[in-house]
Amino acid sequence: MRRRPQGRGRVGRRPAFAALALLAASAAAAGCSERARPAAAAPAASAARPAPTPLARAPVVVTIVVDQLAAWIADERLPLLPPGGGFARLVREGTYVREARFEHAVTDTGPGHAALYTGATPRETGVYANEIVLTGSGRRSSALADPATKLVGPAGPVAGAGSSPARLRAETLADRLKASAPAATVVSLSLKDRGAIPGGGRRPDAVLWFDSAAGSFVTSTAFAPQFPAWASRLAKPGALAAGPAGVWAPLEPAWLSARTPLPDEQAGEGNWLGLGTTFPHRLGASSNPATAYRATPFGDDDLLALGLAALEAPRAPGDAPFLLALSLSSHDYVGHVYGPDSWEAWDELARLDRALGSFLSALDARFGAAGYAVLVTGDHGSAPTPEAAPALQRGCGAADYWQRPCAGGGRLSPDGLADELKKAAERALGAGAWVLNVAEPYVVLGDQARALPPLRRSVLDAALREAMSRHRESAGLVAVDELGGACPPPGDESLKALLCRSVPARDAGAPASAGGEAERGARLAGDYYVVFEPGGYFEAYTPGKGSNHGSHYLYDRSVPLLVRAPGRARAGARIEGPVPFSAFVRTAAELLGVEPPSSARPAPSLLGR
Numbered sequence: 001m002r003r004r005p006q007g008r009g010r011v012g013r014r015p016a017f018a019a020l021a022l023l024a025a026s027a028a029a030a031g032c033s034e035r036a037r038p039a040a041a042a043p044a045a046s047a048a049r050p051a052p053t054p055l056a057r058a059p060v061v062v063t064i065v066v067d068q069l070a071a072w073i074a075d076e077r078l079p080l081l082p083p084g085g086g087f088a089r090l091v092r093e094g095t096y097v098r099e100a101r102f103e104h105a106v107t108d109t110g111p112g113h114a115a116l117y118t119g120a121t122p123r124e125t126g127v128y129a130n131e132i133v134l135t136g137s138g139r140r141s142s143a144l145a146d147p148a149t150k151l152v153g154p155a156g157p158v159a160g161a162g163s164s165p166a167r168l169r170a171e172t173l174a175d176r177l178k179a180s181a182p183a184a185t186v187v188s189l190s191l192k193d194r195g196a197i198p199g200g201g202r203r204p205d206a207v208l209w210f211d212s213a214a215g216s217f218v219t220s221t222a223f224a225p226q227f228p229a230w231a232s233r234l235a236k237p238g239a240l241a242a243g244p245a246g247v248w249a250p251l252e253p254a255w256l257s258a259r260t261p262l263p264d265e266q267a268g269e270g271n272w273l274g275l276g277t278t279f280p281h282r283l284g285a286s287s288n289p290a291t292a293y294r295a296t297p298f299g300d301d302d303l304l305a306l307g308l309a310a311l312e313a314p315r316a317p318g319d320a321p322f323l324l325a326l327s328l329s330s331h332d333y334v335g336h337v338y339g340p341d342s343w344e345a346w347d348e349l350a351r352l353d354r355a356l357g358s359f360l361s362a363l364d365a366r367f368g369a370a371g372y373a374v375l376v377t378g379d380h381g382s383a384p385t386p387e388a389a390p391a392l393q394r395g396c397g398a399a400d401y402w403q404r405p406c407a408g409g410g411r412l413s414p415d416g417l418a419d420e421l422k423k424a425a426e427r428a429l430g431a432g433a434w435v436l437n438v439a440e441p442y443v444v445l446g447d448q449a450r451a452l453p454p455l456r457r458s459v460l461d462a463a464l465r466e467a468m469s470r471h472r473e474s475a476g477l478v479a480v481d482e483l484g485g486a487c488p489p490p491g492d493e494s495l496k497a498l499l500c501r502s503v504p505a506r507d508a509g510a511p512a513s514a515g516g517e518a519e520r521g522a523r524l525a526g527d528y529y530v531v532f533e534p535g536g537y538f539e540a541y542t543p544g545k546g547s548n549h550g551s552h553y554l555y556d557r558s559v560p561l562l563v564r565a566p567g568r569a570r571a572g573a574r575i576e577g578p579v580p581f582s583a584f585v586r587t588a589a590e591l592l593g594v595e596p597p598s599s600a601r602p603a604p605s606l607l608g609r
Contacts, residue, residue: 057319057371058319058320058321058322059321059322059372059373059591059592059593060311060321060322060324060363060367060371060372060373061321061322061323061324061372061373061374061375061588061591061592062307062324062325062326062363062372062373062374062375063173063199063323063324063325063326063374063375063584063588064326064327064328064356064374064375064376064377065112065113065116065195065199065325065326065327065328065376065377065378065379066328066331066352066376066377066378067109067192067195067327067328067329067330067331067332067378067379068331068332068335068336068340068378068379068380068381068382068549069331069377069378069379069381069559069560070340070378070380070381070382070402070555070556070558070559071098071099071100071378071381071402071554071558071559071560072381072402072404072555072558073340073349073381073382074087074098074378074559074560075098075560077259077346077349078091078560080259081349081350081353082353084357085353085354085356085357086352086353086354086355086356086357086358086359086360087353087356087562088353089357089360089564090356090360090374090376090562090564091562091572092571092572093564093566093571093572094374094562094563094564094565094569094570094571094573095562095563095569095570095571095573095574095575095606096560096561096562096573096574096575097560097561097562097563097575097577097579097583097606098560098574098575098576098577099558099559099560099576099577099578099579100377100558100559100560100561100577100578100579100580100581100583100584101554101557101558101559101577101578101579101580101581102115102121102380102557102558102559102581103121103490103493103498103501103580103581103601104121104122104123104498104501104502104557105441105495105498105499105501105502105529105531105551105552105557106122106128106129106441106502106550107380107381107549107550107551107552107556107557108129108130108380108440108441108549108550109130109192109194109195109329109332109379109380110127110129110130110143110144110194110198111125111127111128111129111130111502112378112379112380113127113194113195113197113198113199113327113379114126114127114168114170114198115581115582116198116377116379116581116584116585117172117173117174117198117199117201117325117585117597118168118170118171118172118173118198118585118597118599118600119581119582119584119585119586119596119597119599119600119601119603120170120582120597120599120600120601121501121502121601122501122502122503122504123487123500123501123502123503123504123505124169124170124505124599125168125169125170125599126167126168126169126170126504127143127144127167127168127194127198128143128502128503128504128525129143129439129440129441129442129525129526130142130143130194130440131143131439131440132439133436133437133439133442133444133526138433138436138437138444138446139437140437140439142163142193142194143167143194144163144164144165144166144167144168144193144194144197145161145162145163145193146161146162146163146164146166146220146222147161148164148166148222149161149162149163149164149220149221149222150162150220150221151211151214151218151219151220152218152219152220152221152224152225152226152227153211153214153216153217153218153227153235154216154217154227154231154232154235154236156226156227158211158213158214158218159213159214160211160213162219162220162221162222163193163197163209163220163222164197164220164222164223165197165198165200165201165202165222166222168197168198169504170597170598170599171597171598171599172198172199172200172201172202172597173199173201173323173585173588173589173592173596173597174186174188174199174200174201174202174203174204174323174325175201175202175203175597176589176594176595176596176597176598177201177321177323177589177592177594178201178202178203180593180594180595181320181321181593181594183318183320184320184321184322184323184592185205185315185320185321185322185323186200186201186203186204186205186206186322186323186325187200187204187205187206187207187307187310187322187323187324187325188200188201188204188206188207188208188324188325188326188327189206189207189208189209189217189303189306189307189310189324189325189326189327190208190209190210190303190326190327190328190329191209191210191294191299191303191327191329191330191333192209192210192327192329193209193220195209195327195329195379196208196209196325196327199325199326199327200223200325204223205228206219206223206224206228206231206310207219207220207223208228208231208306210237210293210294210299210329212288212290212291212293212294213290215236215290216235216236216237217231217234217235217237217306218235228313230309230310230312230313230314231306231309231310234302234305234306234309237293237298237299237302238298238302246282246283246284246289247280247281247282247283247284248279248280248281248282248283248296248297248298249279249280249281250279250343250347251347251350251351251354252350253279253343255350256343256346256347259346260341260343260346260392261391261392262341262342262343262388262391262392263343264278264279264343265277265278266339266342266387266388267387268339268385268386268387268388268545268546268547269337269338269339269342269344269385269545269546270336270337270338270541270542270545270546271542271545272292272295272337272541272542272546273286273287273288273291273292274286274287274292275292275295275296275337277338279343279344279347281296281344283296294329294330294333295330295333295334295336295337295541296330296334297330297334297347297348297351297352297355298330299328299329299330299333300328300329300330300331300348300351300352300355301355303326303327303328303329304326304328304355304356304358304359307324307326307359308359308362308366310324311324311363311366312366321592321593323588323592327379328352330348330352331345331348331349331352333541334348335382335547336540336541336546336547336548337540337541337542337545337546338546338547339384339385339387339388339546339547340382340383340384340547341384341385341388341392342388356376360374369566370566370567373563373564373565373566373568373569373591374562374563374564374565375561375562375563375564375584375587375588375591376560376561376562377559377560377561377562377584378559378560379559380549380550380556380557380559381402381549381554381555381556381557381558381559382547382549382555382556383404383405383409383535383537383547383548383549383551383553383555383556384404384405384409384535384547385409385545385546385547386407386408386409386410386411386535389404389405389406389407389408389409389535390406390407390408397534401554402553402554402555402558403534403553403554403555404534404535404553404555405533405534405535407535408472408535409473409533409534409535409536409537410471410472410473410535410536411473411536411537411538411539411544411548412471412473412474412530412536412537412538412539413538413539413543413544414438414439414440414538414539415438417438417443417471417530418435418437418438418443420467421435421438421443421464421467421468422434422435424463424464424466424467425449425460425463425464427463428459428460428462428463429452429456429459429460429463432446432448432449433446433447433448433449434446434448434449434460435449435464438530439526440530440538440550441526441529441530441531441538441550442480442525442526442527442528442529442530443464443477443526443527443528443530444526444527445527449527450527461479464477464528465477468530472533472536473532473533473535473536473537474530474531474532474533474536475531475532475533475536476531477528477529477530477531478496478499478528478529478531479527479528480503480525480526480527480528480529481527483496483499483500483503483529487500487501488500490580490601490602495531495552498552498557499529499531499552502525502529503525503529504525531552532550532551534551534553536551537549537550537551538550558578559581561579561583561584561606563587563606563607565591565607568591568607568608569587569606569607569608570608575606579603579604579606580601580602580603580604581603582596582600582601582602582603583603583604583605583606585597585600586600586603586605587605587606587607590605590607591607
């Protein structure tokens, strides 16, 4: 494999959003020339800056979930980012929790965001997967799709069903805030509906996500009859324009080369929609630029610009709390397509660091350095690609705290596995609609299989388990029926306990989903839970390539948590952890001056430490 040339990469000028254009000077502080300097080398003047005094006014709290930001990535890479960047500032001015730990095994975006904003596990939230399986067609659908709602774009209604929090059973942070302070403003933004909706709750002022079919950000009639005016000029991302605006080149190739032993062009990277596997990546060369856009850093830039626009938008008179919930999805898409150890993943993090620095500077200008609080965390972790793991030369297996694999691992195709299990069932029982589909991480049976008498059902069970045993990536199937009853207490991190907390209680109802079809397995999520060996996962966007998450291992369950709240969170403090994932929502609630959501699990306060 060849390495890319070491010359400096250039990015053509993007159409700048007004809010970010004002920050050009502050962005220069995080320029490429500093990227090889460790965070510990921050200038003395920065370290000695006096702590700002918090302002006595209604709180402004910004929560940022960096999708797929694993604790192991933050632990190893944040010290390598420049001292002028956003992450170094958050560490320097706030409290850094090295490891916040989820208590469920289904470490995916929907379950993770729901857990963060409720403080409860999927068993209580009802959000147990990113996708569900529909009756009749047996097809997969977004877990939050709701046919009773419609999508709304800046120009009006958009074709297709909208999404809603109908499946979300637990009270959210935003719900509690609105109940306590009805005049409060709540805005939640993401590239994904499952990233935006949990942060916005049931009565937000705005919930927006990106719809690639429409080529713009949208909302749903579940939240508002029309698209918010303040967001209209930013609804069509500038990165979709033809020409240099759609080119992603690395900030500093030499810095990337020094950070990883892997080359730019490495085995295991996906070529998603024609973006290519090496820099530069050109949206103009993609077969679907509006979809491929999500796997570029431009998505983060646009979400941060929307966030600043939301903060500047006119509001009702009075001094009331403001909750801005951002879910930065591009970090996840890039990890899926190229792997977390790729040049693309490193460059995306470096760009995000620079963008966060500019974003914080904008908040300083708007509210004063002490006039706002920021929390940053991840919704789940990440696993290396099977091709990259053996070449990384780091601790692994029992020697690695994060339980990362030493080698191998592997990918399973949900479609391929569904076909294989259908054939295995037919060989055992004859023709029939025994297996409906596979929707990560579940195998879902049809009504015919569910109605089988015990002896025949045991034949089906044995056939499916035998077929699954042929895949070295998998540790087997666990029947969801076996996970009923009360789950073990939070301190129990056995596989059965983690799986139990991943599956909704048996009385969990669910709405019809997209197309009017009812959800299959509404009460039990699915019939079998697919458990993976270390490094194993379902393939994501590119067949046989890229990376994923979703396992019960620490590399997927552990995320960082940073809290910057001048005068309330201790500056420069470091907590090794692990702390419960619910510390995120409990800390945010305390900063907003409200009680945490009713279902939030106990957690320590990260303020006043």
